[in-house]
Amino acid sequence: LKAESTERKEIHLSGDGRSDSPGYSAKYTTYSLMDDITDQVLHFELVQVCVHDNGEICFDDNIGVSVVTTDRSPSIRKIMQVDYQNIHQGFDVWHVAKGIIKKLASLSRYKDNRALQPWIKSIGNHLWFTCSSCGELIKRWKSLLQHISKKKKWIDQASRAFITLENLVLDEGLLKDLRQMLEVFHSLLLKYCPKRIHFQYTSVLARTQLAVLDHNENVQRQQARTKTAKFNVVFPKHSKQWVARKLYEAPTQNFREELVRHVLQRRMDSSIIYKDSSSHLEIQPVPKNIAQQTKPSKEDTVSKYSQISFLLTDNGVSYLYKVMVIHSTFHGGFL
Incomplete structure (x- = not known):
């Protein structure tokens, strides 16, 4: 990456977090940074929720990171604004679109807003379209209101549904974020570290490293072909429509052979004394339990x-x- 940064001058990264379990019971969070050009994972941090002093990511001065794309988390915004003022923060289109669709779905449950329900998917698609035309992004996003009310007259401008949609579309915080966007590896992590199984910190760390190696080796796979490019037709739950999805060449696992070879070489290295702690990897000490209170006996609890x-x-x-x-x-x- 250092060698490439001298040629590319600017490095654009995308960041995203993944919790080890759904809901409020998550114990670990993995935050990954990916290069937007190569799609390779360059760095990740594994954090246990009860550990507050987790340090911070230090960008190497020799690597010209100019843009980091994240979700719209207020805590991440603050870190970028305070600690990395020289790096421009952008926002992931997928996260923003997901947030807007979720808000619309919630608002459209009210009787006066039911006219919005048929429009929710189209509004999400319109956001993706506007983000593909940076020069007129805000103008095209706002044109949504004109299209729905004036040109097509599907929703009356005086109706509660239109006023609700207008407040959402013209929200100052959203318009500000729309000026800084992009799309952002965590699905592969499920193969090595399933959410429904509890692992110790060191195990999650090693499994995440394996997932990174696997991802980086296979991220540039080409689309499978016979005489023509191969596709598969699928029906995603979120879109509820049949769509064509590219089929890619089979993934390789060459990194495993190389990893085993390095392990054997290290084991045969007479200069490494395994009883010497300096030859071991230092792991951040973390509590075994994330509870803030001592666990009582089962009898007392019952x-x-x-x-x-x-x-x-x-x-x-x-x-x-x-x-x-x-x-x-x-x-x-x-x-």
Whole structure:
């Protein structure tokens, strides 16, 4: 990358985060940075959620990173604004479009906004179209309102649905972010580090490194061909439409053979003393548990619960209800 940076002058990176499990139970977060030209993962950070002092990514002075594309996370914005003022931050189109579609889906549930429902997918597609024409991006995005109300008159300008859409389209924060966009590896990581299985920190780190090696070796695969290019027709759940998807050449796993060869060479190296700690990789110490409190005994936890059963009769039919009650001590009594 250092050699390429002297020729390219500017390096554009895309960053994205991936949590190890869905919802609020995530223990680890992997944040990866990818080169926009080669699509190779150049760097990743593995963070455990309860560890606050995780350091920061230091960009090498010899590598001219000029643009970093991320999602619209406020914490990432602050880091870029405070620590990396000389690097321009852009925003990922996919994340912005996903956010807009989610907002529209939520707003369109209200009775006065139901006229928006048939337009949600088209509005998302329009955002992708506007981002492909940087010179007139804002103008084309705003033209959405003209198209829906004045030219086609599908939604009345005086309606609550149109006012709701107008407030979303003309949101100052969104318009500001639309001026800095691009699209951004974490699906392959599921092969090495499934979200539904718990791994220790060192295991997640090693598995992520394997995923990076696999990705970087196969990212430039060409589309498979016979006499013509090969495609597959799929029906994605999110779009609910049949679409053509490119079929690529089979991935290679040459990095595994090279990795085993390096391991054997290191093991046969007489200069490396394995009992010497200096020959080992230093891993950041992290707590085994992300809970902020000491785990109580199972007996104490179960004793705080009691089950109350009672019968209710409705139209001659009796129903047995069981309710779990949590007891909490307060001034010597129970709540």
